[in-house]
Amino acid sequence: MSGTLHVVGVRHHSPACARLVEAVLARIDPAVVLIEGPSDWNVKMAELARGHTPPIAIFTHYLTEDGPASSFTPFCAFSPEWVALRWAFAHGKTVRFCDLPSWSKAFVGVQNRYRDEDDRYERAIEALCRRTGTSDLDALWDHLFEGRSPEELEPALEAYFQQIRGDAEAGERDAPREAFMRDYASWALTRGDVVLVCGGYHAPALASITPGGPEPVSPTPPLGGQSHLVPWTYARMDAFAGYQAGMPSPMWWELEWNLGAGVAEAMLDRSLEALRKNTQRPTVADHIAVRTGIGALAALRGHETPKRVDVLDGLLSALIREPLPGPPPWSRRGIVTGDLHPTLATLLRTFTGDRVGRLSAETERPPLLREVHETLDRLGLSPPRNPQTVSLDWRIEGDRERLRVLHRLRLLEIPGFVRLHGPAWGTDARMAEAFKLVWRPDQDPAIIEASRWGSTLEGAVSLLLSHRLLAAESLAARVDALGDAAFVGLTKLAGEILDLVANAVATTPSFSALGPAIEKLLGLWRHGEWLEVVGAPLFSPVLRAAGERSLSLLAGIQGTDLLPADLTAMRSLAELLRHGEALDLPPDDTRAVLARRVADRAAPAMLRGAALGAIWYLDTEAAPVDSAIDGALSASSEGRLGDYLAGLFALARGPALRDDRLIGAVDAALGKLDDNAFLVALPALRLAFSWFPPGERARIGALLAARWGKRPDASWIGDVPADVLQSGLVLDARVLSWGRALGVLE
Structure with missing residues (x-):
C-alpha cells in the first residue's frame, strides 16, 4: 500500500508554522510523520515522548x-517540529527524524541544526x-506570515519558499541531506500517507517522490559520537545572543503561541512590570504614550494587531529620550554587542524571557x-539552592579529593562552582581554598555538554587539557596547562605536558x-607537596633546560634598556640557580656567564646590576662591595645610575645594608647631578629603592x-633653611608635573 506525501515547509520556531503543522496533521491523519532532525536519534525516539517541559x-x-x-x-513549545512530535506520540503514529546525523560532513562547523541559513537566499530576502518596507528577515516574516490562519498560510508559504529557492540546485551541504530525506520519504510512502515537516528551503526539492x-x-x-537530551533556555535560543536558528525574542513567540492576538498587550504588561522592578519607573503619561505609539505604528505599517517590532519601537520612542x-x-540581525541603554537592556531581556526547560x-x-552527581553526593559537595561557601585545605587528605573534583568542574566551566x-x-604559602x-x-545542561570531552x-x-595543549602556541599556555593538570590530580598527563614544555x-x-x-615550574617542584608533584624527578630535566636556555639568551642581550619582564626573568633565573647543584647546572659555568655580563659595558646598565645582584644572591661573599661601587660609578657616568x-637591588639588597660605602657612593654620585639629570634618573631610582621594604x-x-x-x-628637618625647603618643594612640583605629562602619575 502506497500513500501520498504532504510536505510542510516551515520556518523553525515559528508559531504560525506550528499551527499549520497541527492543522495539516489533523486533516491528513498520516500513517507516518517525518521530521527534519538527526536520524541517529530514531533508536531513542521514545525518550522524546516522555513528559519534558520545553x-x-x-x-x-x-x-x-x-x-x-x-x-x-533545539525544540520549544511553539516549534513546528515539536508540535509534529507530540501529535505523532499522542496518536500512536510512526515518527522518524529523516535528516543526516549532526556528525555528517553536511554539518561540519554547524552548532545549531535549526539555524536560519539566509545566506543561501540573501538576494531574495533583500x-x-x-518591497515590504521591512528591515530584515525577522520583521519580514512577522509582517507576512505570523498571525495568519493555517488556511491562508499554507499557499502563502508554498509561494514564498518557491521564490526563495527558485531554480537553485542543492549545494554541497544540502544535496546529501535532501537525498537522505527523499530516501526516507520513499520508504515511508510504502506504509501509507506521509506528512514531512522540514525547513522551507528544502520543501520544493521533496515534492515528487516515488514509493x-x-x-x-x-x-x-x-569516535565519541553520542547524543543526549539537555534542558535548553530562551536565553540561549534568542538570536540576539548569537543563536541564528530563527526567531529572536522567544518569550514574545511563546505568548503569541498561547494567546494569539493578545500577545502585544501581554508583552507590554510584562515589559512595564520589568521596568518597574528595575527602578526605571514609567509614569502614567508614559503608559499612554506607549500604547498610543504602538497603535499608530501598527496602523501605519498595515498590521491588524501590533507586531513585535511595533511594540518594541513604541516602547523605545516613548521611554528613551536620550540619543x-x-x-x-x-x-537588524546579529548578536547584540556593546553597552546598551538600561531601558533597552531591560526590554530585550523581557522579550527573551527566562524560560528554562526541564527533562522528565x-x-x-x-x-x-x-558520575558527577554521585561524586558530589559522596563528598558532601552537592550544590544547595542558597549559596554556600566551602573552605578546604590541601593538607587534609579528604579535602584534597574534594578540591581536585572542584577544580575539575572549574576547568569544565560547570556553573555553580566558583573559586x-x-x-x-606551589610557591603560594596558603594551602586553604x-x-x-x-x-x-x-x-546539568553544562555537565551533559561537557560529555563531549569524555x-x-x-x-x-x-x-580538555590535551586539547588546550594542542592549541597552545606559547610557553606560558603550556605551563598553565601543567599547573591545571597538577591541581586536578592528573600526574600522568602532567608528565606528558612536561615533555611539551x-x-x-x-x-x-x-x-x-x-x-x-x-x-x-620551580614552585611546583619545590613546594607542590600537597599537589603530589613536589621534587618530582620529571621536573628536573625541564628546569635544567630552562636554566641553560635562560643563560644562553642572557648572554646575548645588548642595548641600553632592559624591559621590566627581563628583570622579572632575571629574578626567576637567580632563584633557579640557587638549586643548580640539584639540577646538575655547573656552578662555575653559570657564575662565568653572570661575571661576563657584569663586566660587559655594552650590556644594559640594569642588566649589569642584575647580574652582579644574582652573583651576590647565590653567594654573598662571591664579589666585594667595591665591584658594586665601580659599577654604580660607571653607570652614573652613562646617565644610567638608577x-x-x-637591577642590583632587584636581586640583592643585603650588601647595601651591610656596608654603607655603597650608599655613600650613590649619595655622592647623585649630589653631582644637576636638576635635569636628576629628573631623568628619578623614575629608575624610585624603582631601585622600591625593592626595599x-x-x-x-x-x-x-x-x-x-x-x-x-x-x-625627622626632627632635623626643622634645621633646614627655608630657602632649601622651598627649592625642594619646587623640585617636587616639577617631578609631579613631569610624571603627569608622561602619564605615569594621575
Missing part, C-alpha cells in the same frame, strides 16, 4: 582531528524587504552526569618569556643621616 534540545557530540565537536537540535525502498540506515557514528549610538538591535525524571542520563580564593601555584557552591538551572570526569578533564623551553627566543615559566641600582628603607635613611651628620629621625 525548551529542550538534542545535544550531539563527537571527536574530530581538531578535537571535540558538538551540535544542538528584495522582499525592500519504495527500505528504511534508510543512519550513518555510523564516529542612542546606533539603530536598535531588532532593526525518567530521562536517560549520560555517564558523566551520573573564591586559593593558591595559584574556598569555593562558592550554588545550584543553577544551567548546571564520559568520565577524569577523562573529560584530561582530554621542555620542547617549548628549548625553542623560546625570549629571555623574558622564560621568567614566569621558571617561577611556576637603571644599574634597579619600609624597615630597610628606614635603615638606609639612618645611614644617610649619619653620613650627613644628622639625627636618624
